[in-house]
Amino acid sequence: MTPATPTRRHLLLMLAAGAGLGGCAQMATNLGLAPLLQRLGLIEAPAPTLPATEAAALRALDLQGGQALLAGDVEGAIASWSRYAQQAPSTLPRARQLRGHLTLLRREAARRFVQRATAAEAATGQRRTDRLHVAVLPFANAVPSPSPNVSSSPAAPAPAAGFNRAIVAMIAVDLARVPGLTVLEREKVDLLTAELRLSAGALVDPATAARPGRLLGAGTVVGGEVLNAPGPTGPGSGRYRLSTAVGDVSRGRLLGQAEIEGLQSEFFVLQKRIVHGILDLLEVPNRPAAVDVVHTRSWEAYARFARGLQLLSEDKFTEAREAFVAALGFDPAFAMAEEAFLATPERPATLQEIGAAAAAASR
Numbered sequence: 001m002t003p004a005t006p007t008r009r010h011l012l013l014m015l016a017a018g019a020g021l022g023g024c025a026q027m028a029t030n031l032g033l034a035p036l037l038q039r040l041g042l043i044e045a046p047a048p049t050l051p052a053t054e055a056a057a058l059r060a061l062d063l064q065g066g067q068a069l070l071a072g073d074v075e076g077a078i079a080s081w082s083r084y085a086q087q088a089p090s091t092l093p094r095a096r097q098l099r100g101h102l103t104l105l106r107r108e109a110a111r112r113f114v115q116r117a118t119a120a121e122a123a124t125g126q127r128r129t130d131r132l133h134v135a136v137l138p139f140a141n142a143v144p145s146p147s148p149n150v151s152s153s154p155a156a157p158a159p160a161a162g163f164n165r166a167i168v169a170m171i172a173v174d175l176a177r178v179p180g181l182t183v184l185e186r187e188k189v190d191l192l193t194a195e196l197r198l199s200a201g202a203l204v205d206p207a208t209a210a211r212p213g214r215l216l217g218a219g220t221v222v223g224g225e226v227l228n229a230p231g232p233t234g235p236g237s238g239r240y241r242l243s244t245a246v247g248d249v250s251r252g253r254l255l256g257q258a259e260i261e262g263l264q265s266e267f268f269v270l271q272k273r274i275v276h277g278i279l280d281l282l283e284v285p286n287r288p289a290a291v292d293v294v295h296t297r298s299w300e301a302y303a304r305f306a307r308g309l310q311l312l313s314e315d316k317f318t319e320a321r322e323a324f325v326a327a328l329g330f331d332p333a334f335a336m337a338e339e340a341f342l343a344t345p346e347r348p349a350t351l352q353e354i355g356a357a358a359a360a361a362s363r
Helices: 006-016 024-030 034-040 052-070 074-087 093-124 160-176 186-195 206-216 264-281 299-313 317-330 335-343 351-361
Strands: 130-136 218-229 239-248 253-263
Touching: 006 317, 034 317, 034 335, 052 074, 052 093, 052 351, 074 093, 093 186, 093 206, 093 335, 093 351, 130 160, 130 186, 130 206, 160 186, 160 218, 160 264, 160 299, 160 335, 186 206, 206 218, 206 239, 218 264, 239 264, 253 264, 264 299, 299 317, 299 335, 317 335
Parallel strands: 130 218
Antiparallel strands: 218 239, 239 253
């Protein structure tokens, strides 16, 4: 892949920040970025031409989602609008709007799930679990304080917690590509661990992690720790260590541990080794080639993606979108960054506001 030039990054960042750049469509075309920017909605795209049957099917899904939400059925709205987002052309404005709404709705669904799960625990005790239902829990932060002798650079803006979120997201995506495995939703995992007031460090211990695993309906929990130590020559030159512990929820015991260490610039290799280590412990022999598809080889793109995930978790949507676009400036083929940008709402919205938008779209 040809490294992104400063001009590419500048254009992407300016558009993400809402700057009106005259001639930006032609500039994007010259830089080979027009298809990406059209998918992101940052420059105007030709109106997609849909067959009548496909347009009618999308319309029906949109209406179903809106009706479900207005009736208080958040899960039903998520189901219908998720199908819409999967089937609609990426340049369709309504599809982009719904992807942002889906993020907010999944948070609400997760909040309700956590309330039900904790209430059910008190009433009925343990839930039955399936070992192939996997919860990847928040990873602990083992990043040391930077040494005064190590050079720092504004080119690596992601805080340590963001890197933990990024590696968890990549591991979860890879595990979800394995037939037979079910990886539980990130929103539910995050909210439940917050509700139980469990620190990321405690979740490395399978005994401590068993309770959230049971509440989530997981049979296997994956905890971990990230060491992200700065290096002598700036971003990418430091040490990166991933440590994981895989626990059997029903038995409350450790299945095994893995630890991989190398340069920050080798993070994408280390991440894949950890995924295969988890699959080894789960005794999953057949692994599709998709598991080994590298998300990005760019440390700079990874750093900005990590920062975007952290900002998204803090409801800083504008800043998160800018961080995801910055990641794409270093690696325009970084699909997880593109998907994260599209899933980040442009602004906060209540259920009532999303329902009002759905009612307006149905007219």
